[in-house]
Amino acid sequence: QVQLQQSGAELAKPGSSVKISCKASGYTFTSYAMHWIKQTTGQALEWTGYIAPGSGGTKYNEKFKGKATLTVDKSSSTAYMQLSSLTPVDTAVYYCASWGLKYWGQGVMVTVSS
Amino acid sequence: DVVMTQTPPSLSVAIGQSVSISCKSSQSLVYSDGKTYLHWLLQSPGRSPKRLIYQVSNLGSGVPDRFSGTGSQKDFTLKISRVEAEDLGVYYCAQTTHFPWTFGGGTKLELK
Numbered sequence: 001q002v003q004l005q006q007s008g009a010e011l012a013k014p015g016s017s018v019k020i021s022c023k024a025s026g027y028t029f030t031s032y033a034m035h036w037i038k039q040t041t042g043q044a045l046e047w048t049g050y051i052a053p054g055s056g057g058t059k060y061n062e063k064f065k066g067k068a069t070l071t072v073d074k075s076s077s078t079a080y081m082q083l084s085s086l087t088p089v090d091t092a093v094y095y096c097a098s099w100g101l102k103y104w105g106q107g108v109m110v111t112v113s114s
Numbered sequence: 115d116v117v118m119t120q121t122p123p124s125l126s127v128a129i130g131q132s133v134s135i136s137c138k139s140s141q142s143l144v145y146s147d148g149k150t151y152l153h154w155l156l157q158s159p160g161r162s163p164k165r166l167i168y169q170v171s172n173l174g175s176g177v178p179d180r181f182s183g184t185g186s187q188k189d190f191t192l193k194i195s196r197v198e199a200e201d202l203g204v205y206y207c208a209q210t211t212h213f214p215w216t217f218g219g220g221t222k223l224e225l226k
Contacts, residue, residue: 035215043204045163047215061214095162100210101153102174104162 002026004096004105011111012086019082020108022096029077030054032098036070036081039093039107048094051079086112116141116209120218126226127197135221137190137207144187144211151211154183154192157220158203166205167192197223 007021022034036048049060051070058070067090069082083090091112096105117140127133143150154167165174167183170190180195194201202225207218 043157043220045206045208045217045220047217059213063214100151100168101155101163101165101208102168104164107162 002099002103004098004103006096006105006108009109009111011113014087014112014114016086017082017084018086018110019080020094020110022079022081022105024077024079024098027099029072030074034070034072034079035097035101036068037095037097038064039095041092048081053077053079083110086110088112115214116143116212116216118207118209118216118218120205120207120221122221123219124222124224126224128226129197129199131197131226132193132195133197133223134194135192135205135207137185137192137218139188139190139209141212142187143209150186151209152183152185152190153208153210154181155206155208155217156201156203157206158200161203163206194223199225 003025005023010018012018030053033050033052035050038046038048048064048068051058053072071080093107093109095107119138121136125133143152150170152170155163156166157163166177166181171183182193184191202223204220204222206220
């Protein structure tokens with residue numbers, strides 16, 4: 001069965017970076033784009049961007065350009081999102097999702113605090 | 115960006131009652147291939163969102179037929195017939211026709 005297994009919670013200081021992961025299994029990793037979605041405590045969902053694992057091509061929400069960087073490791077079927085220059089507004093749960101939002105990871109809580 | 119407006123923001127229901135949630139988009143969601151990429155998600159407490167309905171009216175695998183989706187262009191509705199306890203949570207509409215993909219603000223379904 002398709003599974004997206006995300007890495008554990010992160011506590012980061014303002015100005016630092018974090019890199020969270022999403023390991024896919026149960027399907028051909030390179031066949032489906034991997035999307036990343038931010039959910040703040042107020043429950044709002046924001047699409048961050050996607051990466052096509054086969055080509056490495058990316059598309060970002062303009063709002064997250066310069067904030068998020070998407071990469072993949074095809075050898076381990078793992079997608080990554082790096083968040084840089086962190087501020088408290090980046091505190092949120094970040095989900096990976098694939099197959100057009102059919103499958104979601106369990107989410108990663110990123111907390112930015114000094 | 116396409117703005118997705120969901121109403122109501124919350125609903126208080128009794129088990130067995132039927133409810134409807136509205137989702138309106140600021141632009142038509144018909145893609146160049148003729149399909150409409152409007153979906154409904156349910157986020158149960160403490161869980162990841164789950165896709166219930168895709169492309170307006172198609173039930174996801176394992177989703178009970180108590181759920182139904184209708185609509186076209188910019189106006190969509192999710193109906194839940196005979197609400198059960200497992201249906202409680204926050205419902206979101208989402209459009210994947212236009213980039214950036216956008217979501218409605220959510221409708222919280224609670225027990226009366």
